[in-house]
Amino acid sequence: DAGITQSPRHKVTETGTPVTLRCHQTENHRYMYWYRQDPGHGLRLIHYSYGVKDTDKGEVSDGYSVSRSKTEDFLLTLESATSSQTSVYFCAISVKGALSPLEQYFGPGTRLTVT
Amino acid sequence: QQQVKQSPQSLIVQKGGISIINCAYENTAFDYFPWYQQFPGKGPALLIAIRPDVSEKKEGRFTISFNKSAKQFSLHIMDSQPGDSATYFCAASISGSARQLTFGSGTQLTV
Numbered sequence: 071d072a073g074i075t076q077s078p079r080h081k082v083t084e085t086g087t088p089v090t091l092r093c094h095q096t097e098n099h100r101y102m103y104w105y106r107q108d109p110g111h112g113l114r115l116i117h118y119s120y121g122v123k124d125t126d127k128g129e130v131s132d133g134y135s136v137s138r139s140k141t142e143d144f145l146l147t148l149e150s151a152t153s154s155q156t157s158v159y160f161c162a163i164s165v166k167g168a169l170s171p172l173e174q175y176f177g178p179g180t181r182l183t184v185t
Numbered sequence: 186q187q188q189v190k191q192s193p194q195s196l197i198v199q200k201g202g203i204s205i206i207n208c209a210y211e212n213t214a215f216d217y218f219p220w221y222q223q224f225p226g227k228g229p230a231l232l233i234a235i236r237p238d239v240s241e242k243k244e245g246r247f248t249i250s251f252n253k254s255a256k257q258f259s260l261h262i263m264d265s266q267p268g269d270s271a272t273y274f275c276a277a278s279i280s281g282s283a284r285q286l287t288f289g290s291g292t293q294l295t296v
Contacts, residue, residue, distance in 0.1 A: 074228075103285070112191070112274055112288030113229065128285055160228050169234050170217045170280045176228035 072175030073097050076161050082183045089148040091180050093161030101164035101172060102144040103128075104136060106157040107179075113160065119144055151184045158182070188212050189277050191289025198296050204262040206292045208275035211256065215277040219286070220249065220260050223272045232273075233260070236280075265296045 075094045083089050093102060101120055105113040105128075115128030117136040125136050133155060135147045148155055159180045167173030190209045198204045210218075216237055221229035235242045235249040235258065242249045248261040262269055275289040 110194075110290055112189075112276075112290045113286075114288070115285040118285065162228075167234075169236050170219075170278070172278075172280070173219070173231060173234070174286055175231060176221075178228050179226075 072163055072165075072177070074161055074163060074175070074177035076159075076177045076180050078180060079178065080181045082185060083151050084185055085152060086150050089151050089182065089184075091146045091159055091182070093144045093146070093177060095142055095144075095161075095163050097163075098141055099163040099165060100141075102138065103162040103164075103174065104134075104144065104146045105160045105162060105176075106130065106155075107160060108157050116146065116159075148182075151182075153184050156182060156184045188287045189275060189289045191275050191292060193292060194290070195293045196295070198262075198265045198294065200265065200267060200296055202265050202296075204260075204265045204269065204294055204296070206260045206273055206275070206294070207257065208259065208277075208289050209255075209257045210277050210287075212277070212279075212287075213256070214279050215287075217278050217280040218249070218251065218258050219276050219278075220247075221274040221276065221288075223274065223291075229274060262294075265294075267296050270294055270296050 103118040104116040119125045119138040161177040164172040219234035220232045222232045223229040246263045251258045276286040
């Protein structure tokens with residue numbers, strides 16, 4: 071899993087509660103990403119970061135915020151969880167590869183259920 | 186708007202057969218096309234990738250065929266094995282763009 075850990079791996083929470091998911095990497099990669107995976111939709115980008123305190127929105131950013139106060143950690147926060155945010159969340163990093171300067175590698179995922 | 190369309194949604198192939206998964210894209214600025222393999226409970230893993238300046242790339246039993254004029258690319262798995270049973274995602278991006286990979290919707294392969 072490319073030196074990426076995600077915590078928690080599983081979480082059940084109630085509608086309206088705040089939730090924070092953590093992505094941790096150990097190799098000083100500059101770029102980090104948060105995706106969600108839902109049946110029939112593949113993976114969709116929520117937010118990404120290109121450095122400490124540097125973040126940008128992805129395709130499905132509504133209802134999510136992120137923070138990156140240090141290189142190794144990228145946090146995803148659901149300020150007030152809704153049932154539509156029940157999903158599997160993947161963190162990814164980019165490394166320079168043979169065919170692309172930004173080959174993406176994914177963490178093990180966090181399964182979030184909002185009841 | 187889905188920019189990468191993947192088919193079929195599911196595929197059953199006999200052991201030893203050829204598995205073929207197809208993808209079509211719309212954005213002609215895409216210039217990097219990876220395929221990811223995902224086993225249940227795991228994150229997607231980069232399997233093989235291609236740039237549009239070649240029409241085919243082979244790595245072991247896995248081959249990407251690329252048709253730039255048709256804006257299509259496909260993954261062929263030769264001599265399919267039960268261990269190949271997984272979900273496969275095609276993706277596309279603009280090389281060097283930090284923004285994102287655009288993924289297809291996935292194909293669940295059963296061998």
